[in-house]
Amino acid sequence: MVAVPHSSPTSSRRAWSQLFQAPGRAFALTPLPILQGKVPGALRGTLFRNGPGRLVRGQKTMGHWFDGDGSILGVYFTETGVQAQYRYVETPYLQQEATADTLLLPNYGTLAPGPIWQRWGKPAKNSANTSVLPLGDRLLALWEAGKPYALDLQTLETLGEADLGFAHRSDTFSAHHKIHPATGEIYNFGVTFGPQATFQLYRCEPQGKIRHQAHFSVPGLKGLPLVHDFVLAGDYLVFCIPPVRLQMLPTLLGLKTVSEALQWRPELGTIVVIIDRHTLKPVSISRQDPWFQWHFTNGFVNDQGEIVLEMVRFPDFASNQQFVEIPQGQIKTYTKGTLWRYHLEPKTAKVITANEICDRSCEFPITLESQTGQPWRKTFMGIHRQTADIGHELINAIAAFDHHTTTFTMADMGPDHYPSEPIPVQNPQNPDQIWLLVVVFNAPAKRSELRIYDGDRLDEEPLCTLEFPKIIPPSFHGKWQPEALDHKN
Ligand SMILES: [Fe+2]
Numbered sequence: 001m002v003a004v005p006h007s008s009p010t011s012s013r014r015a016w017s018q019l020f021q022a023p024g025r026a027f028a029l030t031p032l033p034i035l036q037g038k039v040p041g042a043l044r045g046t047l048f049r050n051g052p053g054r055l056v057r058g059q060k061t062m063g064h065w066f067d068g069d070g071s072i073l074g075v076y077f078t079e080t081g082v083q084a085q086y087r088y089v090e091t092p093y094l095q096q097e098a099t100a101d102t103l104l105l106p107n108y109g110t111l112a113p114g115p116i117w118q119r120w121g122k123p124a125k126n127s128a129n130t131s132v133l134p135l136g137d138r139l140l141a142l143w144e145a146g147k148p149y150a151l152d153l154q155t156l157e158t159l160g161e162a163d164l165g166f167a168h169r170s171d172t173f174s175a176h177h178k179i180h181p182a183t184g185e186i187y188n189f190g191v192t193f194g195p196q197a198t199f200q201l202y203r204c205e206p207q208g209k210i211r212h213q214a215h216f217s218v219p220g221l222k223g224l225p226l227v228h229d230f231v232l233a234g235d236y237l238v239f240c241i242p243p244v245r246l247q248m249l250p251t252l253l254g255l256k257t258v259s260e261a262l263q264w265r266p267e268l269g270t271i272v273v274i275i276d277r278h279t280l281k282p283v284s285i286s287r288q289d290p291w292f293q294w295h296f297t298n299g300f301v302n303d304q305g306e307i308v309l310e311m312v313r314f315p316d317f318a319s320n321q322q323f324v325e326i327p328q329g330q331i332k333t334y335t336k337g338t339l340w341r342y343h344l345e346p347k348t349a350k351v352i353t354a355n356e357i358c359d360r361s362c363e364f365p366i367t368l369e370s371q372t373g374q375p376w377r378k379t380f381m382g383i384h385r386q387t388a389d390i391g392h393e394l395i396n397a398i399a400a401f402d403h404h405t406t407t408f409t410m411a412d413m414g415p416d417h418y419p420s421e422p423i424p425v426q427n428p429q430n431p432d433q434i435w436l437l438v439v440v441f442n443a444p445a446k447r448s449e450l451r452i453y454d455g456d457r458l459d460e461e462p463l464c465t466l467e468f469p470k471i472i473p474p475s476f477h478g479k480w481q482p483e484a485l486d487h488k489n
Helices: 015-020 092-100 248-252 319-328
Strands: 027-031 034-037 045-054 069-078 081-088 131-134 139-142 149-151 158-161 186-192 198-204 210-216 231-233 236-241 244-246 262-264 270-276 281-288 292-301 307-314 338-345 350-358 362-366 378-383 397-402 407-411 417-419 423-427 430-442 447-454 464-467 477-481
Touching: 015 319, 015 417, 015 430, 045 081, 045 131, 045 139, 045 423, 069 139, 131 477, 186 236, 210 281, 231 292, 231 307, 236 292, 236 307, 281 350, 292 362, 292 378, 307 362, 338 362, 397 417, 397 430, 423 477
Parallel strands: none
Antiparallel strands: 027 081, 034 464, 045 069, 045 477, 069 081, 131 139, 139 149, 149 158, 186 198, 198 210, 231 236, 236 270, 244 262, 270 281, 292 307, 307 338, 338 350, 362 378, 378 397, 397 407, 417 430, 423 430, 430 447, 447 464
8 A cells, every 4th residue: 555644734745645655566457446426337348547656766756747657457348357467567678677676767758877978868768658549359558659559458467668660769659549430540640859850640550550651741840749649530641840849969968857958938939830630731820929838638620610629728837847846745836727629710720719718727638539620519638626735736637528518527526536537428328428447546535446437427426436446656647448348366
């Protein structure tokens, strides 16, 4: 168990800091007892989540939340009940550091140890910690600056780096792939170093094999940008490249981490690139007023032929500093991201309108995967409760925004409850009904829970709450796989 010291609202450390005091502990397949309510009868399938389960090795703490070792949570909803397992992605990097019992490798926000001449040119560690992609015969653990790792779907045993048929050794495969709901094709991208940043674009078969790979560069874009997510909207893919650029030299010399060497340069504006998803060729590029986003909810093309995007928009890049502070257990940098909708003209990539549609501090916007690229009714997200200490808190509630009624509904779990990104799941017997699956750290009860909410009634008690056998560290992203896996053990 993670040690849980006493905390109070007035102490300098908030309750969430308990989650970062020790690594999450792996556990084998275990039945989850029900604490309250009942699992919906038609809920059958598997929830997979990935996140940085270990941020401490030996006496050293990693320098950024993004650097933690990837650990996979699998929750299996079957005829005989709900079971879960939790297992680390056993990359060679993790094994090397485990053997040495210390951090050895540089990462996004962590310098390699030792004198400068030993740090120079060391490759970054692939943490395999950002998201998952269930394929027919394996599960991919994704990390945006490297290749995916393949895991056994049932045991979560690491099988090794996955070769999806990449054209180049240096190709990377982002965590925020999009699956076209009609064809099952997987769209994704990866940004690679060079004299100019190159965006590799992939269209993969539903089983993961790359069917079409293309690339583009943005004329005049100097330095390496930071692009975490993109949008599939109708016949288009859309990239919004925020004005964040990497200072290459100090990074290559091992003087600064990537995170430290990324500069916010608002004078460069945010660059919008629109791609034809069928040809993977650019349609238009424009430079717009600056903003920053990590995540989009989704996108579509409206009746006027405009591309509509939704994102959690930040005024600047300060959230990156917040993620430096999280492994240290204290947030000092407050920055507020809110839900925005942009309308773009496909031919020019110009912004027609940009509107804040909900002013609550939020992150991890999401909707049903089956609505990717199409209009959708409800956006689900993690939010901050509006308390006096909001600037020191992790996401501590979830909410839904209904675009038809423009109403906002919150699941307020009370103080010191910390949900990860909610995953919406469609009831196969009633497609209008959505269940939300949420992994919650309930600090007062010193346990992690799986809560199942009715997506139309977030302000009511969950339909069901189950207890995990151990504390689950906060995770970044997950996926729902409808078919239940056949567990023999
Ligand atoms: Fe993400």
